């Protein structure tokens with residue numbers, strides 16, 4: 611049994627860890643050229659420690675809709691901090707309160723979220739249904755922190771846009787119970803997808819950041835969110 615475990619480590623774990631790290635290092639160099647701070651940690655736990663250090667005590671912290679933030683444990687960590695967390699995931703929260711929180715989030719000190727895709731050359735590609743997340747990434751909160759699993763690194767802009775339609779949006783639609791074509795078939799059918807159910811209402815591409823230290827990407831060597 612011990613031999614089998616060692617072989618699996620050599621065959622699966624080590625090559626995966628190596629490619630995750632190499633891809634992350636390549637992307638980080640390109641993000642920095644775009645004035646986007648970027649870091650790599652092998653695990654979400656290591657990343658969370660560094661992210662929390664970046665958030666000042668008593669800061670107002672908004673959350674952009676993100677499965678990665680929930681899955682990684684970052685949400686739990688934020689809840690334990692001495693900050694004003696605009697917690698849209700609080701149990702029993704009303705839709706009116708979520709609306710109010712989303713509006714306040716536009717002027718928060720910090721926005722914490724993830725990204726649907728990061729291209730090898732360092733562009734941040736996102737889709738949104740309501741628009742509050744992508745709006746906050748672009749303007750408003752003084753600091754933006756994105757926790758992004760390596761599964762979201764893509765070779766090109768085209769691949770990033772495909773990732774949204776093939777992976778991110780269908781899974782989000784299923785999670786949220788939206789009545790969209792991709793919910794029923796798993797495939798996008800753009801022409802036959804209409805609001806209010808349609809999740810893909812805004813698609814944004816961030817090509818660079820003008821305000822020093824505003825955008826911060828934490829790449830994690832794990833598969834996080836979708």
Ligand code: SF4
Nearest residue numbers: 779792798803809810
């Ligand atoms: S456009 Fe509609 S069908 Fe296509 S991925 Fe988005 S929500 Fe799904």
